[in-house]
Amino acid sequence: MNDINMLIPENFSVDEVTEFREKVNTLISNGEKHFVLNFSNCTFIDSTGLGVLVGIYKKCMELNGSLKLHSLNQQVMKVFKLTRLDKIFDIQI
Template sequence: MSEIKISMPENFAVDEAAEFRQNMNNLIAEGNKNFMLNFSGCTFIDSTGLGVLVGIYKKCNEINGSLILNSINSKVMKIFELTRLDKVFEIK
């Protein structure tokens, strides 16, 4: 099971979310289904970014793939905890 590692943008908000969604959809369409998202450089995420992640998570589940979130800093992690998405995603 090879996974594709993707570095998340510093600010994962409206401007970056649409392009990220398109890139992920393209990767899935090419047959990829296992992803590790590296949040080490990400300092902000908004509701649009969270929505994109949920959509990608659902697609990965539908094709028996995986979406792992990695290296989330405490500020961004607080957003995942407040929205209870820390219970949905596999976070390492």
């Protein structure tokens, strides 16, 4: 079981998420189901970005896979806490 490591863009918002979602969906279609998302460059996430992450999470769980988030800065972590998604995702700071 190898994790696929992916870097989240600086602004994970409506302009950036489509390409990212397509990449992940292609990987899932090819049999991948374990992902580690690196937020070290990410300084902003909006509701579209959160929605994409929830969709990826659901697909991974359906396939008995995993989704881990790490290196979230305080501002991005605040969004996860406000939306209570910090209770859903495996977040490693």
